[in-house]
Amino acid sequence: MLIVGLGLTGCVSGPRIASVKSELPAAESFVTLPPGGPATISILEKRYKDAIVRETILATDSRVPGQNFLTATIRGPVGYRTTRDNALGPDSITPSQIAKEFQWYLLGVPMMRSQLYAQNKYGSFGFALGTARTGDRCLYAWQHIGRHQDTVLPTTGSVSIRLRLCDADASEQELLSVMYGFTIVGYLPSPLWNPYGNAPKVSQSLGALSAPYEPTLPVVEAPVRKTPVRPKPAPPVKAPVVEGPIVPPPESGRYEDFALVPPPES
Template sequence: MLRASQGHRVLAVCAIAVGLSACAPRPQDIETGAIASRQPLEKAMVDMPAGGPAIVGVVERRYANSTLQEIILANRARNPNQNFIKVTMFGPVKVTTGPENQFPNDPLALMNAGQEMRWFMPGVKMSVSQLYAQNRYGSFGYATGRASTGDSCLYAWQRIRAPDHDSTMISNQGTIAIRLRYCEPGASDLDLLNVMTGFTINAYFLSPGWNPYGSPPPPPDELGKPGATVLPDATAFTGSVPSVTRTVKPKVEVAPVVSDSEVYVPAISVVPTTPVDGYATVPPP
């Protein structure tokens, strides 16, 4: 039998043990302060056009106002740096960092484009194009150049945002910024531009107010109306099915074997003379 004083001491020790166990830290995963993380290839925000270039890596950075993906593309060029397409989506992102980590959402000035090109295109003399270019998301600017290694290079930039007259405080909000750095040996300017015009954005914010594309364009006036003829473009009928070229092996004629007892009379070859009025004349025998 325990005395009353001993029982109180046992209860006090038990209470202290329970309190210490409750205050002990629980097991947790280690967190890092980096805002960049590697993502699987299928999580890329864009799909590249058929035929490439292929996506070989995705690095994602989360900011307080946006999410940026640097999508690394396959590279066969010999000049330094890597091919990539950067996609920055501004919108109602999930809070994963402090409010001070804001990514700038300003239109790209030509001066800033030059600074970016000097950073991503070291040693390549780039020339900003004065020609108008547009893909399915709107107009974009670009510059082309040729590296000392012979590689053809393209740097393009685009800002996708709904027109001001379509944007309101609760609808058509959001912006998508695009940067493309691409070098390819022996490529023409059109080959490089096909990458900028061929990609597809496959990411979005599931929010009713997020729509940087604006209102969809109306159908053509003649579509579906009687009296109007609508046919595919003439180029749709050319080159869609490549012609098949078959190689025909020439027949090899074997001369007949003539025995000594046979008399062989060589054939007389008839050679046409100069054509007269489009027809060949044969000399008399």
């Protein structure tokens, strides 16, 4: 009995904290943000039977309640053992689902879905913009990356993106640029997991003769050279104008009116 008691005592390492999410280092994010983008504060992870969700908490200077985040959800054979009812299920980007997410993350901010077509390097995505009462601009974007959203071929996997971003000074275009600058670095180590599909085939004309290819270069504005400004010449100095009464010139004298003076004697 004493030996059994000591064995049980050695197995106890203290109470464990039950939490829905666990915090990870910033380097464990499923995405990397572009240089100059929002700073990463922390990473929160939640595991399901069929998915792993990692929420990247972003820095913010907004006065809108809530926190900025970029959430990446990887679905597929995660190899996580849990109960059957702990399944996240397929991704849903229906209008009703997005409206619910507006209420969850942007309560009180009137969000307007954009009808413009937007596409980053992973495909098309949807987004909505809104302005809070404080004047802060907010963006909410959603994207599904994967060939299947049903459970017919769940082993192919998928990636879901959600971005909530509010800022006091940024414009709508600056907020939207984050959806074009991030890179997905998370994946599942399974040969069956491939939400991106096969790489596109290389054009047969590439490298062949009589098949010129001219790349599209970025437009760089030429620097504007400033024309040197020459100093203006100083205005000529005008002679001062003397004003006063006009004195008449003397009258010419007549020598015959005067007496002749004889020269001195030598």
